Amino acid sequence: MEVKLKVKRFDPEKSKDNIWYQDYNIDIHPSSTILDALINVREEVDGTLGLRCACRASICGSCGMKVNGQAKLVCKTRVEEIAPKGEILLIEPMGNHTIIRDLIVDISTFFAKIEQITPYLQPDSEPETGEFIVSNESMDKLLTEMNCIMCGLCVSDCTVLEVDKTFIGPAALAKASRFVYDPRDDQTNQRLNYLNDEQGGIWDCTRCMQCVEVCPKGVSPMDRIMDLRESAIEIGAKKTHGYHHTNSFEKSVTANGRLDETRLAIESAGIFNISRLIDLIPVGLKALIRGKLPPLFPHKAEDNKKIQELAKKIKEDK
Amino acid sequence: MYDHDLLIVGAGLAGLRCAVEAQRMGLKVAVITKVHPVRSHSNAAQGGINAPLTDRGDDWKGHALDTIKGSDYLADQDAVEIMSQEAGEAVLELERMGVIFSRGEDGKLGTRRFGGQKVARTFFVGAITGSALLHVLYEQSLKLGLQVYEEWFVTSLINEEGVIKGVVALDLKTGELEAITAKAVVIAAGGAGRVFEPSTNALICTGDGLSLAWNNGAGLMDMEMIQYHPTTLARTGILMSEAARGEGAYLFNSEGDRFMEKYAPDYMELASRDVVSRAEQTEINEGRGIDGNVLLDLRHLGKDFIESRLGYLQEVSVEFLGIDMAEKPVPIRPGMHYIMGGIKTDVNGETGVPGLYAAGECANVSVHGANRLGANSLLDTVVFGRRSATKASEYVKTVKDSRISTSEHVEKDLNRIKKILNNKGRFRTSEIRNTMATAMTEGIGVFRDQKSMEYAKKIVEESKIKFRDSLVVENKGKVYNTDLLFALELGYMIDCAESIVHGALTRKESRGAHFRTDIKDRNDKEWLKHTLIYRDRSGELKIETPDVTITQWKPVERVY
Amino acid sequence: MKFAFYPGCVARGGTPELLSSSLAVLEKLEIEVEELTKAGCTGAGVLQEKNPLLGDTINVRTLAMAEEKKLPIMTLCSTCQGVLSQANHKVKKDKDYLKKINELLKEEGYEYKGTTDVKHLLWILVEDYGLDKLKDHFIKKLSGLSFAPFYGCYMVRPSEALGFDEKPERQMYLEKIIESVGATAIEFPGKFSCCGFPVLFINQTNSLKMVSNHTGSAKDLGADAMVTPCPLCHLNLDGYQGKARKNNRGDKADLPIIHMPQMMALAMGIETKEIGLARHIVSTEEFVNKI
Incomplete structure (x- = not known):
């Protein structure tokens, strides 16, 4: 079939007009991948097109780029999937990375984030002979995180990194969870406290699920971040607005069956955090004038007692 | 000025295992890698x-014994003994570093069965064992603060009167050519799958290390031994692990027969790879294939089992062919996968060239002989990666000063690159590579004969001339010029291809992966020998045939 | 056409204008709704951080209520839609988990079998009601106006739980509605992004940067207003736009954030008073005058 590619190019060695979009029309087998198409361009049409690729089997993580605005591993994305009727495929470099040339981006910031979370096993002591004895179940669970190939797609499309470069980011946080839940590691609490307290830590994720959507290996980084939040709370790391937010949410839903937005705002800021509370006032006042402030007395679901009972039962079962 | 005690070319498992060991010994270590x-x-x-x-x-x-039988008795038995004896500790050490190996009920490491072996002794992480090991060794390298020249491409070794003293390399991101000196260099740069088309290998497997060593006096041994993996996915050629058969998958032909009964009644699907690949190719050639493939059937294993133990295979099958392995068999065929041959080394990674060591797929110790057993390649990388670090460190201590004048060496490569960039030829790198690689598969395939091998040789020679005289590189820039990179890689591939065709033409028998339809039998009397090829500065080849080292296992007929 | 109605907490709390405009539109279209008054909050993904089982149980309870009535659920909120869909997807895939939840719900007499469909009003309009029929109601075409569509994360991700595999066109519905009222939908890059609301109380700096980026870039691209099917996005993009723009772009709030039903109501000729445009923080006056 005929494939139409529109590729974003960048040549740092040109002094002007160094960013442009280039069209390539090529003829390939319909079940070819987008990588096959790009290799075809490179080999037969334009040898100057720059991109990284190696394994062609979605295991090396080299060929991340944006296809129609969404980050993809192009070796596992088939042309017919995205452009069944021969629509134009817009190919651009990954987001949240500095571009080196064409589709090749600087991956050093990605790996700096990985290094930030102490990415290696830290046992207090090793067995003198043989292996650590741990359950297969505990290892099996880590397979999800181990599937990460560090391709950077989640970082590319992360909505927090777009506005905040200090965010540790989905890939590194997922990697962190791989050590937090490894029974052989003895720095669990230190790791959790770090991820909890650090600027750009677990509470800065907006739960937008971009990372879940684009991850080509089912790592679901956001879910790993949610696991970490739950665990951080469990070890008593509660001095965060994030904790107060989720705690207040739970209390509100459990008590009334519905969300109490006033209480949520105040409690998330922290009852004793005067400056944060004052910070909320301007918008609150305006909202009050417009008749838009959430009710001071929370609205309740009918039968809210039933939800209270459910919550109690679940707590007891734990 | 970049200067180190030990410089390792390649950051795969062999390179990183070597680096971790050397770093632990307190050497000033660096790894240089093109990815x-x-x-x-x-x-x-x-x-x-x-x-x-x-x-x-x-x-x-x-x-x-399984390894030696698998090798069709071409492996050097002293080397195999060392690998087998050190294997256990090597795997346990990886576990202690953090690899999340699958385990048994008792919490100890669990195993699965693999080809060519009756005992289940293959330790694994789902179907991503290599990736899991590589990531853990990378973690260890971060822990130890290893210096890595990342995305640097080695253009030549610094060779002063036959002694290796570093490398000249291209920093891909800047396009600058630099010298990096070292008291010793370990080549751990992987295989040369791209010499063939198709191949399961990544596009980066271009035989760089083999060529670098060969051009500096080291010998390439048993290069004719090319492994064709029995199960690569139809059309795409993506690898489908032997783990599928290890966990119980069947192979069927178009008539619904489990054809391995005819070829290996005892081991069935789990015979050695060369045996299974030949069986499949015979079925296909005799008209019992399906569009050039046979079928790999996992349906009886059940969806849950497939997804938990062979998750990656399921992913690949669904993504690339749209086949759910729990519901339909997958079409597969033999595909070029691994080179058993490589830079000749002793059991400590020594190449015979002072200052030059080698480990991993690019090296030939030789433990794989004429056919490698599945799951022995990872073992090879960690055992001999570590050993080469130990030996090289001894050598490093004897070298007083590694700092030398390097401008001349850099100048030479600079001129070579300029010449390539200024060449006004008419062949793109890809055109020369694709023609050569297709011919290599035709000539040095699952089955081969004198005529096919001579055909491959002819194409390789033509490619060499095209590369020298008529190559064109479109991109003249400096920053991440992959066009230039591929041209330089093609030079390495042509060297590898040359050694492979000469190795193949030298061996006048059939053994393991080298199956000649014109000489079908193994000939222990005359050919219990390696083929070992050297090339001098003028390009003249010198071919030797040293004896295989036999310790306690006398060659017998190989039946599965 | 009848649905089990799940307006969500915010339509009843922070954005009553969403509820009033939705009910006005539904009345015109003669779509019948029966509110699930006993249903609890979906947990919005926040409760799920701390207590996923409770979140899923409350949602399966809601699904079971609709199942009893043999009605599909209608939501008005991207977040409610997303979280209910996720719970539905999860228990449909994992029968053991469903059993566990049904066990918890037994006492109250609920048992969910997995047959309830959950649909946002946006999807219902396109898939069940039909755009052609819908257009007949738009008597006051909003031609000449440009809207930036803003979907809200939970309406588009995870695509697997939201039926995008079968209906990939769902990612274009909002544009279709905008076009059917006679307005222009502008292609703007933030349409599937996060509005910043979930971290408003946690990391306000980041939240405001998001608000500023989205409203600022939509304005730069020529939007007269932004239209969203999610009241949470509305709360942040409207309520905090002033502060966000001042802090990040040094300009002023100038982009009205319109609830999707409000836009439709305007095209149906419904009184602006009835749909609560005056309740918005960012003034809608100039925008309304353009119609």
């Missing part, structure tokens, strides 16, 4: 890593 370490091709190893754990009833001799 980020976690992009290395060790990733692609799926099924597992073999190790006879003697404390739980396995016997290292059992593994050694």
Whole structure:
């Protein structure tokens, strides 16, 4: 079939007009991948097109780029999937990375984030002979995180990194969870406290699920971040607005069956955090004038007692 | 000025294992690699890593014998003994570094069965064992603060009167050519799968290390031994791990027969790879294939089992062919996968060239002989990666000063690159590569004969001339010029191809992966020998045939 | 056409204008709704951080209520839609988990079998009601106006739980509605992004940067207003736009954030008073005058 590619190019060695979009029309087998198409361009049409690729089997993580605005591993994305009727495929470099040339981006910031979370096993002591004895179940669970190939797609499309470069980011946080839940590691609490307290830590994720959507290996980084939040709370790391937010949410839903937005705002800021509370006032006042402030007395679901009972039962079962 | 005690070329498993060991010994170590370490091709190893754990009833001799039988008695038995004896500790050490190996009920490491072995002694992480190991060794390299020249491409070794003293390399991101000196260099740059088309290998497997060593006086040994993996996905050629058969998958032909009954009644689908690949190719050639493939059937294993133990295979099958393996058999065929041959080394990675060591797929110790057992390649990388670090460190201590004048060496490569860039030829790198690689598969395939091998040789010679005289590189820039990179890689591939065709034409028998339809039998009387090829500065080849080292296992007929 | 109605907490709390405009539109279209008054909050993904089982149980309880009535659920909120869909997807895939939840719900007499469909009003309009029929109601075409569509994360991700595999066109519905009222939908890059609301109380700096980026870039691209099917996005993009723009772009709030039903109501000729445009923080006056 005929494939139409529109590729974003960048040549740092040109002094002007160094960013442009280039069209390539090529003829390939319909079940070819987008990588096959790009290799075809490179080999037969334009040898100057720059991109990284190696394994062609979605295991090396080299060929991340944006296809129609969404980050993809192009070796596992088939042309017919995205452009069944021969629509134009817009190919651009990954987001949240500095571009080196064409589709090749600087991956050093990605790996700096990985290094930030102490990415290696830290046992207090090793067995003198043989292996650590741990359950297969505990290892099996880590397979999800181990599937990460560090391709950077989640970082590319992360909505927090777009506005905040200090965010540790989905890939590194997922990697962190791989050590937090490894029974052989003895720095669990230190790791959790770090991820909890650090600027750009677990509470800065907006739960937008971009990372879940684009991850080509089912790592679901956001879910790993949610696991970490739950665990951080469990070890008593509660001095965060994030904790107060989720705690207040739970209390509100459990008590009334519905969300109490006033209480949520105040409690998330922290009852004793005067400056944060004052910070909320301007918008609150305006909202009050417009008749838009959430009710001071929370609205309740009918039968809210039933939800209270459910919550109690679940707590007891734990 | 860049200067180190030990410089390792390649950051796959062999390179990183070597680096970790050398770093622990306190050497000033650096790794130079053309891709980020976690992009290395060790990733692609799926099924597992073999190790006879003697404390739980396995016997290292059992593994050694299976390996030697698998090699069709071409492996050097002293080397195999070392690998089998050190395997257990090598795997346990990886576990202690953090690898999340699958385990048994008792919380100890669990195993699966693999080809060419009756004992289940393959340790694994789902179907991503190579990736899991590579990432953990990368973690260790971060822990130890290893220096990595990341995305640097080695253009030549610095050779002063036959002694290796570093490398000249291109920093891909800047396009600058630099010298990096070192008291010793370890080549751990992986295989040369791209010499063939198709191949399961990554596009980066271009035989760089083999060529660098060969051009500096080292010998390439048993290069004719090319492994065709029995199960690569139809059309795409993507690897489907032997773990599928290890966990119980069947092979069927178009008539619904489990054809391995005819070829290996005892081991069936789990015979050695060369045996299974030949069986499949015979079925296909005799008209019992389906569009050039046979079928790999996992349906009886059930969806849950497939997804938990062979998740990656399911992913690949669904993504690339749209086939759910729990519901339909997958069409597969033999595909070029691995080179058993490589830079000749002793059991400590020594190449015979002072200051030059080698480990991993690019090296030939030789433990794989004429056919490598599945899950022995990962083992090879960690055992001999570590050993080469130990030996090289001894050598490093004897070298007083590695700092030398390097401008002349850099100048030479600079001129070579200029010449390539200024060449006004008419052949793109890809055109020369694709023609040569297709011819290599035709000539040095699952089956081969004098005529086919001579055809491959002719195409290789033509490619060499085209590369020299008529190559064109479109991109003249400096920053990340992949066009230039591929041209330089093609030079390396042509060297590898040359050694392969000459190795193949030299061996006048059939053994393991080298199956000649014109000489079908193994000939222990005359050919219990390696083929070892040297090339001098003028390009003249010198071919030797040293004897295979036999310790305690006399060659017998190989039946599966 | 009848649905089990799940307006969500915010339509009843912070954005009553969403509820009033939705009910006005539904009345015109003669779509019948029966509110699930006993249903609890979906947990919005926040409760799920701390207590996923409770979140899923409350949602399966809601699904079971609709199942009893043999009605599909209608939501008005991207977040409610997303979280209910996720719970539905999860228990449909994992029968053991469903059993566990049904066990918890037994006492109250609920048992969910997995047959309830959950649909946002946006999807219902396109898939069940039909755009052609819908257009007949738009008597006051909003031609000449440009809207930036803003979907809200939970309406588009995870695509697997939201039926995008079968209906990939769902990612274009909002544009279709905008076009059917006679207005222009502008292609703007933030349409599937996060509005910043979930971290408003946690990391306000980041939240405001998001608000500023989205409203600022939509304005730069020529939008007269932004239209959203999610009241949470509305709360942040409207309520905090002033502060966000001042802090990040040094300009002023100038982009009205319109609830999707409000836009439709305007095209149906419904009184602006009835749909609560005056309740918005960012003034809608100039925008309304353009119609």
